[in-house]
Amino acid sequence: GENVEQHPSTLSVQEGDSAVxxxxxxxxxxxxxxxxxxxxxxxxxxxxxxxxxxxxKKDQRIAVTLxxxxxxxxxxxxxxxxxDSAVYFCAASTAQLTFGQGTILTVHP
Amino acid sequence: NAGVTQTPKxxxxxxxxxxxxxxxxxxxxxxxxxxxxxxxxxxxxxHYSVGEGTTAKGEVxxxxxxxxxxxxxxxLGLESAAPSQTSVYFCATQLLGNTGELFFGExxxxxxx
Numbered sequence: 209g210e211n212v213e214q215h216p217s218t219l220s221v222q223e224g225d226s227a228v229x230x231x232x233x234x235x236x237x238x239x240x241x242x243x244x245x246x247x248x249x250x251x252x253x254x255x256x257x258x259x260x261x262x263x264x265k266k267d268q269r270i271a272v273t274l275x276x277x278x279x280x281x282x283x284x285x286x287x288x289x290x291x292d293s294a295v296y297f298c299a300a301s302t303a304q305l306t307f308g309q310g311t312i313l314t315v316h317p
Numbered sequence: 318n319a320g321v322t323q324t325p326k327x328x329x330x331x332x333x334x335x336x337x338x339x340x341x342x343x344x345x346x347x348x349x350x351x352x353x354x355x356x357x358x359x360x361x362x363x364h365y366s367v368g369e370g371t372t373a374k375g376e377v378x379x380x381x382x383x384x385x386x387x388x389x390x391x392x393l394g395l396e397s398a399a400p401s402q403t404s405v406y407f408c409a410t411q412l413l414g415n416t417g418e419l420f421f422g423e424x425x426x427x428x429x430x
Contacts, residue, residue: 209376217357240416251407251421252360259416297359301416304350304375307359 210235214308231298232280238300246295323422338393340408348411349391353404398429
């Protein structure tokens, strides 16, 4: 089955800096790559997704890039704010989603 | 419009006891999922359903059973709880499978002593 590895497990940045989270996947048939944000004590919520026929997608301060040849995709957050502090999960899908282990992002004011 | 509702929110069990978690949705979504979340391990799929009357195993199905007798409800059962099943459980729904947004419930925290 699919295996998704996510790095780093924790990431600490200063407000205004950029943050990058990287994921690799194993199944070349995966065609959908969403990112979920989970604030402390809350449910995960979709923040951005990308499909296999697209290399990059941007939504305001967040962007996702996909390299199908290398089987990796990344989340980029620019101009980070304290409210960006959360756990971020990547996922890859052929039939069902397989999630990465999560990254705890802390943005210091 | 409640979305996805899980009950109970918290439960403490003794080893060997049984219990059922209920997931109810009013979104008319076909697909429903049960995940467990453990520190450092992300969200792992337990069982899922692609429609009323269907169920299938996910990545970590052992020790759990599920039923989807009605489209809006997806039940997760633990017949004989073990300490290894201490976790936060999330139900999620999806309009159609594979490439759609998952809508999660608020989670149910289960502790097995």
